[in-house]
Amino acid sequence: MNPNISIVVPVYNTKQYLQQAIDSLLVQKEFIKEIIIVNDGSTDGSGELLEKLYGRNQLIKLLHTENNGQGYARNLGTSNSTGDYIYYFDSDDIVEPNLFKKFNDILIDNPALDLFCFSGQSFLDQDTSPNEILNKGYLSNSSYKRKINISFNSGEEAFNKLVVSNSFSPVPWLYIFRKTILLKNHIEFRSIKYEDEEFTHKLFLFAGKTYICNEIFVSRRVRVGSTMQRGGNFSDISGYFNVVKSLKELKKLNFISHETQKTIDKRILTFVKLIIQLRTIKGIHLNKEQFYSYRNFLKPYLNKNSELKIFYYKFPIEYRLRLIKKRLLT
Numbered sequence: 001m002n003p004n005i006s007i008v009v010p011v012y013n014t015k016q017y018l019q020q021a022i023d024s025l026l027v028q029k030e031f032i033k034e035i036i037i038v039n040d041g042s043t044d045g046s047g048e049l050l051e052k053l054y055g056r057n058q059l060i061k062l063l064h065t066e067n068n069g070q071g072y073a074r075n076l077g078t079s080n081s082t083g084d085y086i087y088y089f090d091s092d093d094i095v096e097p098n099l100f101k102k103f104n105d106i107l108i109d110n111p112a113l114d115l116f117c118f119s120g121q122s123f124l125d126q127d128t129s130p131n132e133i134l135n136k137g138y139l140s141n142s143s144y145k146r147k148i149n150i151s152f153n154s155g156e157e158a159f160n161k162l163v164v165s166n167s168f169s170p171v172p173w174l175y176i177f178r179k180t181i182l183l184k185n186h187i188e189f190r191s192i193k194y195e196d197e198e199f200t201h202k203l204f205l206f207a208g209k210t211y212i213c214n215e216i217f218v219s220r221r222v223r224v225g226s227t228m229q230r231g232g233n234f235s236d237i238s239g240y241f242n243v244v245k246s247l248k249e250l251k252k253l254n255f256i257s258h259e260t261q262k263t264i265d266k267r268i269l270t271f272v273k274l275i276i277q278l279r280t281i282k283g284i285h286l287n288k289e290q291f292y293s294y295r296n297f298l299k300p301y302l303n304k305n306s307e308l309k310i311f312y313y314k315f316p317i318e319y320r321l322r323l324i325k326k327r328l329l330t
Contacts, residue, residue, distance in 0.1 A: 003033040004084040005100060005176065008077030009091050010070045011037055013044040017092040017221065019053060024095045026059070031100035035060045036077040037091075041067030046091075071189030071199075074172070078182065086179050088172040092221045099217035103176050106211055115155050115207040116176040117162075120144035120218040144169055146214040155207025156256060160263045162212070168267075170200040173218055181206050193239025198246040201267070205250060205260070232282030234290045240275045241297055244268050272301045273311060280316045 007025060011018065025035055037060060039047040047064055054060045063076060074088055085103075089095065103116050121144060147167045152158040162168035182188065185206045189195045204210075250256075251264050275298070278284065286294055302309040 003031050005032050005087055005103070006077075006081035006083030006085070006179070007032060007035045007087045007089055008074055008081065009035065009037045009089050010040055010073035010077070011042060011046050011050065011091040012040045012067065012070070012073075013042050013046060014091040015042070015044045015046045015049055018046060018049055021089070021091050021093060021095075022054065022060075024097070025089065026057075027097050028095070028100045029059055031104050032059065033083040034081065036080055037062050038073035038077045039064045040070065040073040041065060069191060071191060071195040075188045078179070078188070081179065084179060085176050086182070087176045089218075090173055090220075093173065094219040094221070096217045096219070102213070102215065102217065106213075110151065110209060110211060112209045113211060114178045114181060115158070115203065115210040116213070117146060117158065117210065118174060118213045118218075119146045119216045120171075120174055120220055121216050122220045122222050124222050144171075144174065144216075144220065146212050148212055149214050151209065151211045153209060155204040155210045156260055158207075158210040158212055159201075159204040160259055163263045163266060170194075170196045171220075172196055172200060173220075175200070175203065177203060177207065192242045193235060194243050197243045197271075201247060201250060201264075205253065205256060232278060232284050234284060234286060236278055236282070237275055237284065237290075237294060240271050240278070241293075244271050244297075247271070269301070269305070269308070272298065272308065276312055276315055280319050 009022070009025075014021070022035070022037070025032065037050055037054070039050060039062065050062055055062060061080065063080065065073070065076065077088075078086060099118070102118075106116060107113055145167055146162070147165050148161070150161075152161070159168065181203060185202070187199065187202045187206065189199050192198070247264050247268050251261050275294075279286070279294070298312065302312055
């Protein structure tokens with residue numbers, strides 16, 4: 001089968017990791033149609049290094065833009081792609097050498113495949129100490145493990161199964177998917193925080209035949225300075241407001257089942273708890289107007305769910321007690 005995967009790689013100030021990341025893709029070039037690298041206004045020399053290393057590589061398209069964010073870079077790469085399938089890869093991670101061969105083999109047996117899901121793992125960057133990681137959860141691999149190997153007739157069925165098994169992840173680098181899903185349903189990344197959440201939920205609900213694989217094919221670098229390690233502010237909280245709003249709109253799709261609506265409700269509850277946790281863990285200070293928005297957003301959920309209401313009051317207290325205990329023991 002001819003290579004039909006377009007790989008889109010947004011780049012922003014990842015110069016020291018670029019060659020290792022891109023070379024991990026090129027090892028598998030016989031299964032790749034093109035690699036579209038979007039230099040999103042890097043200021044650390046990433047753009048110059050890309051031109052030096054890959055400017056004459058016929059497999060690679062280099063695009064340079066002003067800094068517009070990762071979602072914009074992915075959208076731009078997608079609009080310039082010519083492959084039947086898209087894979088979004090981050091420029092500081094590493095792809096295992098058999099990912100695209102595995103996908104190609106599965107595609108031969110399942111030519112109608114829309115969505116291929118696989119597992120990943122985290123690794124700590126050699127220049128980063130575990131004590132520098134704000135959220136230790138990023139060092140865990142549980143959220144990137146699928147736990148099952150099975151095919152489904154639709155992405156919707158796969159979505160329900162993954163959420164039930166606590167192995168659903170919104171990160172785009174765990175999926176290879178047919179580009180027409182985006183084109184037919186007008187799906188793209190919006191310029192909001194946590195754009196992956198909205199995008200990936202839509203991807204599943206509109207996908208047809210889906211294959212889930214538990215094999216690990218990507219290693220996720222955890223490092224200081226990455227987007228996921230930055231401190232928080234109210235825009236992080238309001239970003240989750242937008243995610244919840246998007247999920248509530250997806251619940252209105254007339255083709256989804258009652259089971260899927262219940263699964264979406266479960267995801268919404270997860271995000272409401274994340275909002276409460278985020279404010280506490282990152283110590284986000286809210287001014288009067290922001291607190292008013294925060295309180296009004298949470299109020300309907302707290303009034304309907306007594307367990308969530310207890311969590312709202314209990315979690316900040318328990319978290320502060322854990323911090324005090326930790327300081328006393330060190």
